[in-house]
Amino acid sequence: MGRVFLIVIDSVGIGGAPDADQFFNGDLPDTGANTVAHIAQNVGLNVPTLAQLGLGQAVTCASGIALPGFASSPSGAWGAATEVSKGKDTPSGHWELAGVPVPWDWHTFPKATPAFPAKVTEALCKAAGTEGILANCHASGTEVIADYGAEHLRSGWPICYTSVDSVLQIAAHEEAFGLDRLLKLCADVAPMLHEMKVGRVIARPFIGHEGAFERTAHRKDFAIAPPSNTICDYVHAAGRKVYAVGKIGDIFSMRGIDDLRKGRDRALMDHLFDLSGEAADGSFVFANLVEFDSEYGHRRDAAGYRDHLEWFDGRLADLIGTLRSDDMLIVTADHGNDPTWSGTDHTRERVPVLVHGIGARELGLLAFTDVAASIADYLNVPYAGEGKSFL
Ligand SMILES: O=P(O)(O)O[C@H]1O[C@H](CO)[C@@H](O)[C@H]1O
Numbered sequence: 001m002g003r004v005f006l007i008v009i010d011s012v013g014i015g016g017a018p019d020a021d022q023f024f025n026g027d028l029p030d031t032g033a034n035t036v037a038h039i040a041q042n043v044g045l046n047v048p049t050l051a052q053l054g055l056g057q058a059v060t061c062a063s064g065i066a067l068p069g070f071a072s073s074p075s076g077a078w079g080a081a082t083e084v085s086k087g088k089d090t091p092s093g094h095w096e097l098a099g100v101p102v103p104w105d106w107h108t109f110p111k112a113t114p115a116f117p118a119k120v121t122e123a124l125c126k127a128a129g130t131e132g133i134l135a136n137c138h139a140s141g142t143e144v145i146a147d148y149g150a151e152h153l154r155s156g157w158p159i160c161y162t163s164v165d166s167v168l169q170i171a172a173h174e175e176a177f178g179l180d181r182l183l184k185l186c187a188d189v190a191p192m193l194h195e196m197k198v199g200r201v202i203a204r205p206f207i208g209h210e211g212a213f214e215r216t217a218h219r220k221d222f223a224i225a226p227p228s229n230t231i232c233d234y235v236h237a238a239g240r241k242v243y244a245v246g247k248i249g250d251i252f253s254m255r256g257i258d259d260l261r262k263g264r265d266r267a268l269m270d271h272l273f274d275l276s277g278e279a280a281d282g283s284f285v286f287a288n289l290v291e292f293d294s295e296y297g298h299r300r301d302a303a304g305y306r307d308h309l310e311w312f313d314g315r316l317a318d319l320i321g322t323l324r325s326d327d328m329l330i331v332t333a334d335h336g337n338d339p340t341w342s343g344t345d346h347t348r349e350r351v352p353v354l355v356h357g358i359g360a361r362e363l364g365l366l367a368f369t370d371v372a373a374s375i376a377d378y379l380n381v382p383y384a385g386e387g388k389s390f391l
């Protein structure tokens with residue numbers, strides 16, 4: 001029996017979200033944001049594997065923009081999916097791809113200083129054993145450690161910040177503050193934040209000294225559990241194996257997941273090659289590659305984003321070459337993060353749905369939940385979630 005490989009390339013949006021005007025970066029709405037098209041138009045983009053799967057057609061389907069130089073007759077099945085959840089964040093996107101649109105309004109913090117209400121600050125101080133916290137505002141994670149890292153080393157106070165997403169992020173020095181202490185701090189305050197419908201408390205450890213602080217790979221997300229069964233739960237309940245690669249374990253609070261493999265994107269691709277060889281018959285491999293978003297999208301680095309896409313494209317060609325003829329592979333995304341846009345936040349966009357293994361055809365405009373319904377259909381497992389199979 002074939003397997004399904006679902007790869008979320010984090011933030012690789014293709015524009016055209018009908019509700020983009022309701023989402024903002026600073027004062028500017030996300031209307032017109034288009035991660036893939038703007039990278040291609042501004043710094044060039046050579047991704048023959050994704051193009052062959054139908055990326056160019058998906059961009060046109062999502063946003064009406066025609067990209068020159070992309071394959072004219074794809075050999076994959078291609079579509080563009082529209083999100084309905086009222087959040088342009090990672091959990092919203094992944095849960096909805098997994099069949100569960102978010103049923104509530106996320107709690108976000110105001111763009112003010114202090115951003116956090118007194119009860120949250122008090123809980124942070126109590127859990128950290130400190131007199132106060134640093135930052136307490138909206139910030140970019142690399143800038144906030146450059147701005148407050150030295151003060152953090154002097155005072156020992158954790159650096160607490162947020163964004164337009166429903167997050168409370170805590171940055172602390174891995175050696176001076178301690179990684180275990182940071183993780184415990186996040187775990188201690190997470191239940192209170194989840195109660196407030198704040199989606200995630202995120203540990204953001206860093207190392208280095210003044211002028212040369214650097215985040216490490218030990219980031220950990222403490223996320224609210226999905227409100228109902230996801231495709232992982234359905235596949236797992238049917239007695240099939242579910243393999244998570246990258247952040248997927250955190251995003252789904254490990255629910256319905258049998259096996260977790262982590263690392264940076266390059267290592268995650270290696271895990272996918274291993275799983276192409278060893279994943280069980282009828283299993284589901286669910287991967288997230290985050291560096292498009294964390295290293296290039298939020299940093300507004302279009303050339304870096306392009307280079308990472310081109311690296312992925314080459315590895316994807318090789319990965320497809322190792323799959324079995326009865327496997328299905330889907331490449332999609334969870335939201336946009338247009339590196340040419342204003343601000344440093346995600347952008348509300350449609351996402352590509354590029355499918356290898358079901359022949360060449362146009363899937364057209366899809367719902368995010370159609371991805372989950374199609375995976376259940378392909379694996380022939382009972383599924384009572386939302387969405388319609390595109391098979
Ligand atoms: O600037 P950094 O710390 O990377 O923050 C980003 O990471 C958060 C979680 O993905 C997002 O909400 C965004 O603010």
Ligand SMILES: [Mn+2]
Nearest residue numbers: 010011090334
């Ligand atoms: Mn994301």
Ligand SMILES: [Mn+2]
Nearest residue numbers: 293294298346
């Ligand atoms: Mn992000």
